[in-house]
Amino acid sequence: MRRPNRRIYDFLLLPGGIVQLLLFLVPIGAVVLFSFGTTNIVGLPKIGFTWANYSEALQSFYIPVLLRTALFAAVATVICILLGYPLAYYAARYAPRLGRVMIAATVLTWLVDYLVRIYAWTALLDDNGLINNVISDLGFGRVQMLGSNGAVVVGLVYVYLPLMVLPVYASLTDLDPALIEAGKDLYGSPRATFWHVTLPSTRRGVLGGVLLVFLPALGDFATAQFLGGPQSAMIGNVINDQFTNSGSATFGSALTVLLLIVLLVGLLVVGRFARGAISGARTGVPA
Amino acid sequence: MSNDLPFSTDPLSRRQLLKAGAGVVAGGTLATLLGASGPVASAFASTAKVPTPTVKPTIDGDLNWLTWAEYIPPKVVTSFEKKYGVKVTQSYMTDDEQYVQKLAAGEPFDLITTNSAYLPQSVGGNLLQTFDPSDLKNFHQLIDFYQHPFYDDAQYRYTVPYGYGPTGIAYLSNKVSNVSHTWNDLFDHPEAKGHVYVLDQLEETIGAALLRDGYPLNSGSSAQVQKAVKSLMTLKPDLGGITTNVTPLLTSGQGWLVHAWATNVYEAIEASKTPEDIKFYLPTDGAPVAADTLSIGKNAKSPGTALLFIDWVLQEDNNYALGQYAAQKTGAKGGNAAFDDLVKKYPMFKFDDEKVLSDRGNWKIYPTGSRLSLYNQEWNAFEA
Numbered sequence: 001m002r003r004p005n006r007r008i009y010d011f012l013l014l015p016g017g018i019v020q021l022l023l024f025l026v027p028i029g030a031v032v033l034f035s036f037g038t039t040n041i042v043g044l045p046k047i048g049f050t051w052a053n054y055s056e057a058l059q060s061f062y063i064p065v066l067l068r069t070a071l072f073a074a075v076a077t078v079i080c081i082l083l084g085y086p087l088a089y090y091a092a093r094y095a096p097r098l099g100r101v102m103i104a105a106t107v108l109t110w111l112v113d114y115l116v117r118i119y120a121w122t123a124l125l126d127d128n129g130l131i132n133n134v135i136s137d138l139g140f141g142r143v144q145m146l147g148s149n150g151a152v153v154v155g156l157v158y159v160y161l162p163l164m165v166l167p168v169y170a171s172l173t174d175l176d177p178a179l180i181e182a183g184k185d186l187y188g189s190p191r192a193t194f195w196h197v198t199l200p201s202t203r204r205g206v207l208g209g210v211l212l213v214f215l216p217a218l219g220d221f222a223t224a225q226f227l228g229g230p231q232s233a234m235i236g237n238v239i240n241d242q243f244t245n246s247g248s249a250t251f252g253s254a255l256t257v258l259l260l261i262v263l264l265v266g267l268l269v270v271g272r273f274a275r276g277a278i279s280g281a282r283t284g285v286p287a
Numbered sequence: 288m289s290n291d292l293p294f295s296t297d298p299l300s301r302r303q304l305l306k307a308g309a310g311v312v313a314g315g316t317l318a319t320l321l322g323a324s325g326p327v328a329s330a331f332a333s334t335a336k337v338p339t340p341t342v343k344p345t346i347d348g349d350l351n352w353l354t355w356a357e358y359i360p361p362k363v364v365t366s367f368e369k370k371y372g373v374k375v376t377q378s379y380m381t382d383d384e385q386y387v388q389k390l391a392a393g394e395p396f397d398l399i400t401t402n403s404a405y406l407p408q409s410v411g412g413n414l415l416q417t418f419d420p421s422d423l424k425n426f427h428q429l430i431d432f433y434q435h436p437f438y439d440d441a442q443y444r445y446t447v448p449y450g451y452g453p454t455g456i457a458y459l460s461n462k463v464s465n466v467s468h469t470w471n472d473l474f475d476h477p478e479a480k481g482h483v484y485v486l487d488q489l490e491e492t493i494g495a496a497l498l499r500d501g502y503p504l505n506s507g508s509s510a511q512v513q514k515a516v517k518s519l520m521t522l523k524p525d526l527g528g529i530t531t532n533v534t535p536l537l538t539s540g541q542g543w544l545v546h547a548w549a550t551n552v553y554e555a556i557e558a559s560k561t562p563e564d565i566k567f568y569l570p571t572d573g574a575p576v577a578a579d580t581l582s583i584g585k586n587a588k589s590p591g592t593a594l595l596f597i598d599w600v601l602q603e604d605n606n607y608a609l610g611q612y613a614a615q616k617t618g619a620k621g622g623n624a625a626f627d628d629l630v631k632k633y634p635m636f637k638f639d640d641e642k643v644l645s646d647r648g649n650w651k652i653y654p655t656g657s658r659l660s661l662y663n664q665e666w667n668a669f670e671a
Contacts, residue, residue: 041655042391042412043384056664061671084552127543144481146541147527229481233670241670245384246489246663247408247655 031189035253044246053254069234073217077155080213081185084164092172118226125151147229164209171205297464299605342419348589349374354400360612362388390414397587403438404577404643404651417581417596425601431616431645445581448618452549453574457567470499470570482543487529489666498573507658516665537565549636553614567574569634577651
């Protein structure tokens with residue numbers, strides 16, 4: 001068989017490569033550069049070399065914020081799995097037509113602007129909002145929800161759930177039904193078949209969902225800004241403040257670089273785990 | 288602390304500061320008043336020798352205006368468009384820092400709703416151009432204070448006032464009682480736990496805590512600022528949030544004790560189903576103030592139209608409509624009269640210009656340089 005000229009592939013990579021370079025690597029490079037600089041009177045970065053931004057970023061009071069951010073993102077990710085997997089499973093296995101509608105309904109929320117959706121949650125959760133009115137009408141007292149850590153997690157789950165559902169749904173629809181039949185033929189109960197056949201075969205989708213939910217949730221700031229309270233600040237809020245309110249883009253850049261490092265390390269760890277899990281699923285040997 | 292702080296680093300009580308201020312002749316700069324040095328000071332001081340303007344009030348193109356959303360009566364804009372045959376395009380910002388950043392990035396806005404607290408940055412960063420006030424037919428409409436505001440008092444100007452009002456405290460009278468009318472109220476009402484809100488602006492909230500502790504609003508002393516933020520830390524468990532989105536907090540009943548700008552409280556009262564419950568006062572230990580102003584951008588493509596529009600806004604009937612629409616004083620006769628008419632219904636919004644404006648200790652100055660680093664670090668610790 002004649003192999004296509006490799007140059008054609010190289011050429012096809014060029015437009016995407018240029019876009020990546022301009023829209024991703026150059027801004028990241030600028031952020032790294034600014035993180036070692038100082039600011040002028042109007043808050044614009046001045047190129048230079050100082051560790052001051054990093055030494056400030058490593059102040060102890062940022063550690064609780066980082067831990068809180070990781071906790072919010074992790075809890076939101078787990079809840080997204082618990083909610084998203086059954087939804088995707090039901091849609092893929094038992095109700096193809098209705099399932100597609102359900103998936104579409106979940107994804108449709110993304111057509112509405114992010115801030116509008118979060119604002120809608122403030123109206124639902126505030127002391128005189130819809131949820132509290134219902135609770136109150138049922139005879140229970142009003143509960144202060146807005147401004148709590150729980151409200152932030154609810155917001156994160158709401159925002160990122162579609163990013164969990166879609167890859168899980170895709171992996172479930174790719175799953176060969178004969179595998180499940182084989183599990184049953186081997187006298188596996190539905191539960192045993194799910195745990196030993198379906199779930200391992202869809203780990204790739206779940207891990208994809210975990211990455212798609214956890215990583216952006218780590219960098220989120222609007223959810224905590226609108227739904228959270230003074231004890232709910234995420235690292236994204238601190239970074240956002242440096243660029244928008246504090247005229248301190250260089251310090252914000254240093255925080256961004258540190259967050260990127262944390263994200264990259266997380267990505268490597270999850271990637272390593274994913275490789276093991278997927279190869280385990282392929283060979284049938286638990287990872 | 289380095290010596291480029293715009294204000295004295297020595298602990299100086301508010302009373303001492305005001306006493307110092309009394310010795311300064313009228314028309315002196317804020318920098319002089321505060322014994323300042325460094326970039327902020329020089330920015331104000333430089334107003335004494337500002338560049339000679341090149342702009343004249345004449346139509347030279349459509350107007351591109353960077354401002355706040357819903358901050359001008361539509362009829363004032365449409366009548367200008369109709370009279371001069373130009374189009375006015377408004378772009379909206381969500382905080383003052385944005386206009387500084389946009390202008391610093393070279394964006395060619397003709398007209399900008401600037402703020403007196405940011406004038407040192409704007410002038411120091413060469414973001415604005417001057418105009419000759421004698422070119423404005425309606426300049427005489429300004430009240431005495433704004434004919435020569437201390438922050439922009441040279442022969443040529445960078446600003447005319449657009450709207451102003453002090454920061455104070457709003458509360459729901461059905462939830463909170465026995466207010467002392469001082470900043471300490473924010474700290475001393477356990478019944479409002481979880482429903483106390485402070486503004487998400489470091490100079491406002493640190494400023495309020497400084498005033499509560501008896502320090503100058505714009506202190507550059509690290510000891511004073513650290514003590515003020517320490518006080519704020521004690522307030523944190525009682526806070527419902529840190530936000531500038533004050534109006535819905537009051538209308539929804541979520542905020543019981545809220546650090547707020549008067550104009551937002553007025554908005555909340557107008558929108559509330561129970562307006563009688565919403566109260567507002569200016570703390571007796573200091574009412575921080577800054578003026579929204581109109582300025583012409585350095586890279587303006589239609590500076591003449593911008594200056595003509597500034598004059599248009601000062602015109603008495605237009606200014607009255609502005610004061611009525613924005614529910615705040617404008618610094619000109621029309622708008623101030625409109626505000627006086629509005630607050631007949633709500634006397635709590637009334638404030639004495641003489642008392643608030645002439646006390647320079649009340650005027651907010653956004654920090655720059657080392658003072659900004661100090662405020663940022665303390666603010667980040669508070670928010671974290």
